[in-house]
Amino acid sequence: MAKVKKTPRPRAETPKGFRDYFGTDVAERSAMLATIAEVYHRYGFDALETSAVETVEALGKFLPDVDRPNEGVFAWELDDSGWVALRYDLTAPLARVYAQHRNDLPTPYRRYAMGPVWRNEKPGPGRFRQFYQCDADTVGAPSVAADAEICAMLSDTLEAVGIDRGDYVVRVNNRKVLNGVMEVAGLAGDEKEAERGIVLRAIDKLDRLGPDGVRALLGEGRKDDSGDFTEGAGLAREQADVVMGFMEAGRDTGAETVAALRALVAGSAVGTAGVDELETIAALLDAQGYGPDRIVIDPSVVRGLGYYTGPVFEAELTFEILDEKGRPRQFGSVAGGGRYDDLVKRFTGQEVPATGVSIGVDRLLAALRMKGRVAGASHGPVIVTVMDRDRMADYQAMVGELRQAGIRAEVYLGNPKNFGNQLKYADKRGSPVAVIQGGDEADRDVVQLKDLILGAKLAETASLEEWKDRPSQVEVPRGDLVAQVREMLARHGADG
Amino acid sequence: MAKVKKTPRPRAETPKGFRDYFGTDVAERSAMLATIAEVYHRYGFDALETSAVETVEALGKFLPDVDRPNEGVFAWELDDSGWVALRYDLTAPLARVYAQHRNDLPTPYRRYAMGPVWRNEKPGPGRFRQFYQCDADTVGAPSVAADAEICAMLSDTLEAVGIDRGDYVVRVNNRKVLNGVMEVAGLAGDEKEAERGIVLRAIDKLDRLGPDGVRALLGEGRKDDSGDFTEGAGLAREQADVVMGFMEAGRDTGAETVAALRALVAGSAVGTAGVDELETIAALLDAQGYGPDRIVIDPSVVRGLGYYTGPVFEAELTFEILDEKGRPRQFGSVAGGGRYDDLVKRFTGQEVPATGVSIGVDRLLAALRMKGRVAGASHGPVIVTVMDRDRMADYQAMVGELRQAGIRAEVYLGNPKNFGNQLKYADKRGSPVAVIQGGDEADRDVVQLKDLILGAKLAETASLEEWKDRPSQVEVPRGDLVAQVREMLARHGADG
Structure with a gap:
């Protein structure tokens, strides 16, 4: 007999590199972003939510020179709008918005934006094609007071979400100082562009290669562990000394660091201007009480120096965690930014x-989880079990009273036949308390309250005496339901 | 001389049908969604945030039978995942998630989801290709207690966001009753499918065409104003009477309505089952105190009857607004739902x-705005003006103190040369207070506080005497800055 060919069922899967977020993960992120938004708002920043879809033309980097552009972005063609793509960051849309609405927006325009962005990259472990970004930018303010403000706000934000003072530091550097360093090292001018490129890339590898590796790249070049050779910038020793001196100019106080940098770029106008900016930023922050325990001038900040045009800043968490091999290391960077001039x-x-x-x-949220400082997490609901399906209205009334009192609660809505399944459900939900009322209890106008948290603890550790002393199930008058449940929740530090 | 051909600048525009949301619009929506999430959470619903991108296979409706499917959704092809698309609602992703994770999720699974969805439709006035949805669903609960719970939650939600009791009603109907009506009217059986389709579509047009229009469509057909003729179901008068009787079965009390419906579908098993369900829902809600001032059994709810399989519900706002022609009409529907059985x-x-x-x-937010009940709206920041650019640190210190006290505040970061521009900026920002300190005030350790709200009012209406009596600018000691600003804000009901 010939088999009937079936249409295959669709696979229940996200596309590769995409994922879902459940319950607590969503709530924790929402709570963190709400706290951040509160700080940004207090600083005068306004929310902006742009559309997820932009024209490829407006996004800029990814013009379609082939039939279908998909380098880096997810793009498709529309009959009425041409090629469009999902935004890959929140800065490109800001540029488009500011250019589009510049006559209606205040100048300077302080805005913050939070939301998903999409990258068409090869997914890998921990690397997703959709992830959240959270940006704040000030557009149209040439003064470094705007940069200082962002640094102060970043510091306040980290403390507001739950990173203690001392567990983080905001480091500030300046691209102009680097440009001055280039001048002093004899690397100015168009004809030196190639060398400058190599120097920039070498500096950017300080974290990974260390000073010796960078020095090799500034000089003749460097052979890596695999034997591959990276050509160097070919600087003379004294030229390389100037560049290395820049990265190592950090001193104990901001004033000393500024002095060291000033000496290093003496004779370079742009370098001196950069040092002046760092000095101004330090003074402005000092006037508001942001001392070096929170924000420091630090020439070893190199990330983003290639991209930004003036001050750059980075927030690092300084507490230690264990890496995948069990070795302690600093948590590291959770935020970065700087000044850029060609937005629109x-x-x-x-x-x-x-x-x-x-x-x-994601990184900041991971840090808060490690520190046990996530907000938004919560216990499961109180479960009102169903002993008698004809009395569903009674159970609904109980759950209604609990909810009215602000207590998270549910009635069991599955098939109530097997009571064990109801308790398994309560367990899966992380429920702190189960409410039970059979016919006998109903006749006597009482309910049984089962303390599931205590029950689980007792089941693990208790002696027989403790079981007897601290019964995890109590009978209370029906009229005391809400008060007694509230007391049980309070005992476990769960307030509804 | 030949002109140099320039590359044209990109247009700063969203793609057609997309838009941006600024400041207060974002904050108001966030606040409303946060309140809704709070109610849903209290009811035991867990958050779920799925990826924006799904495989076209998982979305289901839009399988690619042509090279490039773009009917209704935004779709594109990935090398490693095949055709993918932006989600067009939050239900299709729920189906995929539940099928994918059903062994790990509790049963029943109560989840809520909030976020943008995308439709590849022709944009029009007020019709956008990206908009927010906010859903709550209970999966795996066959009991109508789950439907009753959703109705109660909907009622609580509307009141929580700011719709007063009496300004809304949740109406409940049941598809099974309609199926019973079809049976009684002699429209059961496969051979009557075409007629049932016409009847369903006719019922769905009750709002627009009124009873006479629907009756015409149940009978011979209907010619509309343009002269176009829509063929009818060809029902006999007594058959049409049964269908019309269903829609008009609403009585003053739920019990009377249920009795009327029960009489109407007498003899139909499915119809009687539907009436039983309505009766159970009413009893469950009654036990929790949700009376007909909040939730009513109403057979005139027809929206979605074609799609759902059991109870259907709809929340309507009953207060009047003026339509575009200035005529009063009810605000109308802001939420709807029901039971569907083939989710996974x-x-x-x-x-x-x-x-x-x-x-x-968007509709609920519009209603809250009309009622003046939006949360999340806020005044602009206090503006600390810059009279002397060398004393920026002093101004930053002021703004820092204000922010520490929880007051939204900014220092002016534009070019400070023209003081008028600073006040124009404050005006554009909706700032309630400007802080001014020139060299003279600095010497005397005082600041000037300009009450911009009062100033605007006085400018509009005040007599000379009032101007003198209620100066909109006061001088206060520098040390009283925070206290005095707070008092000014309190006077205007703006608390930071």
Whole structure:
């Protein structure tokens, strides 16, 4: 007999590199972002939520020179709008919005944005194609007071979400100082562009290669562990000394660091301007009480120096965690930013200065979890069990009273036949208390309250005496339901 | 001389049908959704945030039978995942998630979801291609207690966000009753499918066409104003009477309505089952105190009857607004839902019952705005003006103190040369207070506080005497800055 060919069932899977977030994960992130938004708002920043979809033209980097552009972004063609793509960050949409609405927006325009962005990259462990970003930028303020403000706000934000003072530091550096260093090292001018590129890339590898590795790249070049050779910038020893001196100019106090940098770039106008900016930032922060326990001038901040045009900043968490091999290491960077000058020039031809910061949402949330400082987490609901399906209205009344009192509660809505399944459900839900009322209890106008948290603890550790002393199930008058449940929750530090 | 051809600048525009949300709009929606999430959470619902991108296979409706499917959804092809698309609602992803994770999720699974969805439709006035949905569903609970719970939760939600009792009503109907009506009217059986389709569509047009229009469609057909003729179901008068009787079975009390419906479907097993369900829902709600001032059994609810399989519900706002022609009309529907049974069958072959509700985020927000009940709105920041750019640190210190005290505040970061521009900026920002300190005030250790709200009012209406009596600018000691600003804000009901 021939088999009937069936249509295969669709696979229940996300596309590769995408994932779902459940319950507590969603609530914890929401709570963290709400706290961040509160700080940003207090600083005068306004929310902006742009559309997820932009024209490829407005996004800029990914113009379609082939039939279907999909390098880095998810793009498709629309009959009425041409090629469009999902935003890959929150800065490109800000540029488009500012160019589009610049006559209606205040100048300076302080805005924050939070939401998913999408990258068409090869997914890997921990690398997803959709993830959250959380940015704050000030557009149209040329003064470094705007940069200082962002640093102060970043510090306040970290403390507001639950990172203690002393567990983080905001480091500030300046691209102009590096440009001055390049001048002093004899690397100015168009004809030195290639060397400058190599120097920038070498500096950017300080974290990974250490000073010796960087020095090799500044000089003749470097052979890595695999035997591959990276060509160096070919600097003379004294030239390389200047560049290395820049990265190692950090001193105990901001004033000393500034003095060291000033000496290093003596004779370079741009370098001196950069040092002046760092000095101004330090003074402005000092006037508001942000001392070096929170924000420091630190020439070893190199990330982003290639991209930004003035001050750059980075927030690092300084407490130790264990890496995958069990070795202690610092948690590291959770936010970074800086000043960039060509935000809307592509659209309008005008140069508009901007400075901003982006918080790594997933990394900061991971840090808060390690520190036990996540908000938004919560216990499961109180479960009102169903002993008698004809009395569902009674159980609904109980659950209604609990909810009215602000207590998270549910009636069991599955098949009530097997009571064990109801308790298994309560367990799966992380329920702190089960409410039980059979016919006998109903006749006597009482309910049984089963303390599931205590019950689980007792089951693990208790002696027989303790079981007797601290019964995990109590009978209370029906009228005391809400008060007694509330007391049980309070005992476990769960307030509804 | 030949002109140099320039690369045209990109247009700073969203793609057609997409838009941005600014400041207060974002904050108001966030606040409303946070309140809704709080109610859902109290009812035991867990948050779920699925990826924005799904495989076209999992979404189901839009399988690619052409090279590039773009009917209704935004879709594109990935090398490693095949055709994918942006989600067009929050129910299809729930089906995929439940099928994928059913062994790890509790049963029943109560979940809520909030977020943007995307539709590839022709945009029009007020019709966007990206908009918010806000859903709550209970999966795996066959009992109508789950439906009753959703109705109660919907009622609580509306009151929590700011719709007063009496300004809304949740109406409940049941598809099974309609099926019973079809049986009684002699429209059961496969051979009557075409007629049933016409009847369903006719019922669905009750709002628009009124009873006479529906009756015409149940009978011979109907010619509309343009002269176009829509063919009718060809029912005999007594058959049409039964269908019309269903829609008009609403009585003053739930019990009377149930009795009327019971009489109407007498002899139909499915119809009687539907009436029983309505009766059970009413009893369950009654036991929790949700009387007909909040939730009513109403056979005139026809929206969604074609789609759902059991109870259907709809929340309507009953207060009047003026339509575009200035005529009063009811605000109308802001949420709807019901029971549907084939949520995950496509994936697993198993039938899993589900019931849920979807709130129209934009409509509910519009209603709250009309009622003046939006939360999250806020005044602009206090502006500390810059009279002397060398004393920026002093101004930053002021703004720092204000922020520490929880007061939204900014220092002016634009070019401070023209003081008028600073006040224009404050105006554009909706700032309630400007802080001013020139060299003279600094010497005397005082600041000027300009009450911009009072100033605007006085400018509009005040006589000369009032101007003198209620100066909108006061000088206060520098040390009293925070206290005095707080008092000014309190006077205007703005608390930071």
